[in-house]
Amino acid sequence: MDLVFFVSFLFYFPRLHLFFSFPWQVFSREELEMIAELCKKHDALCISDDVYEWLVYQPNKMIKMATLPGMEERTITIGSAGKTFSLTGWKLGWSVGPAPLIKCMSTVHGQSIYTCPTVLQEAVAHGLEVEMERLNSKDCYFNSLPAELMHKREWLAQSLRDIGLVPVVPEGCYFMLVDTSPLGMHFEDDGSGRSYDYRMVYWLTESKGLATIPVSPFYTDEHKHLAAKFIRFCFCKEDSTLEKAAAKLKEWKESLSGSSSS
Secondary structure (H helix, E strand, O other): OOEEEOOOOOOOOOOOOOOOOOOOOOOOHHHHHHHHHHHHHOOOOEEEEOOOOOOEOOOOOOOOHHHOOOOHHHEEEEEEHHHHOOOOOOOOEEEEOOHHHHHHHHHHHHHHOOOOOHHHHHHHHHHHHHHHHOOOOOOOHHHHHHHHHHHHHHHHHHHHHHOOOEEEOOOEOOEEEEEOHHHOOOOOOOOOOOOHHHHHHHHHHHHHOOOOEEOHHHOOHHHHHHHOOEEEEEOOOOHHHHHHHHHHHHHHHHHHHHHHHO
């Protein structure tokens, strides 16, 4: 699911290019090779955000950009302890790449991060050592987590379809985008200037007890309208929580049916 950016880091990386793939899409080898060829053709750097590298659902395969011919020397690969071990409160991560690029990354890092607990770093290092040693076992956390979440993904997707929503089933990560436009719901402009997805999210939270996330903040002002009818669900939850969510979705569906019949 290489979330691939070609970016400019101030004067350190003066070449500016951008490719973007949402984390619910896992790039195929052919797609990655196409991007790699563009990098080499335009002498562009690749910052590959691989924080969800262990949350890829079958039959998709994780292919790292830096492993492609000619890309190791121009790619910085970013990893995340929070995403890897489901410890999002541990704000730890890492970057891997050629020494000249990592030197620039270290300069940026030193000016933006002021605390990084050593004990947490040691815990993450130990976790990586343990799981890599049993990588070929089904008991490895890197294998058991996507297997567990794949079931939750299918459950949530079907619950959303049952109410008439259109889920974008992710190939990786634990977020699911949902197109709400088929419901044709209308929300009066409250004068706040908030977009439709914001008003939908607030209404779901206050009226249905369902906490979701608006999608338009991830877009520039020019393109916010593209995400206006989409909201985001998270399915890395206990089964009991998903069951409650399914019940609330069913209740919502029944209320919509009652409104349409009346």
